[in-house]
Amino acid sequence: MLKKTARSTLMLLLAVASAPASATVTLCFFSPYGPGGHSLEFTGHDELQTIESHDQAPRTLDWKAYKVLEFDWKAQKVHLVYRNPGNPSLLPSFTLKGTGRNTWMRIGGRRVKGDFHCGT
Numbered sequence: 001m002l003k004k005t006a007r008s009t010l011m012l013l014l015a016v017a018s019a020p021a022s023a024t025v026t027l028c029f030f031s032p033y034g035p036g037g038h039s040l041e042f043t044g045h046d047e048l049q050t051i052e053s054h055d056q057a058p059r060t061l062d063w064k065a066y067k068v069l070e071f072d073w074k075a076q077k078v079h080l081v082y083r084n085p086g087n088p089s090l091l092p093s094f095t096l097k098g099t100g101r102n103t104w105m106r107i108g109g110r111r112v113k114g115d116f117h118c119g120t
Contacts, residue, residue: 025045028041028078029041032113037107038055038107039054039055040054040096051066061082061091074118076116100115
């Protein structure tokens with residue numbers, strides 16, 4: 001009986017240890033310094049999985065509508081292009097590029113400086 005219990009416990013421990021950790025966490029935020037820009041939250045688990053806008057109501061950007069050219073949360077560096085798919089309820093098309101406090105959002109013919117900050 002003891003052998004069976006020990007074997008069951010070992011199998012349970014192995015199953016728990018091999019299960020993937022799939023929880024997502026906030027990796028970074030973009031916060032514009034002035035009007036005209038949009039606040040963004042970047043989430044994932046070690047790599048970028050979703051981008052969410054927080055200006056009016058939280059809204060996840062469709063992954064097919066943006067192209068990540070560079071994303072390094074440890075270096076606080078980003079370069080991505082978002083193209084609005086023709087839906088006026090979504091954010092206008094924009095480009096976000098920069099490092100840390102020297103990050104710029106180009107949106108609607110304007111350049112808005114902001115802070116791209118990440119947890120390390």
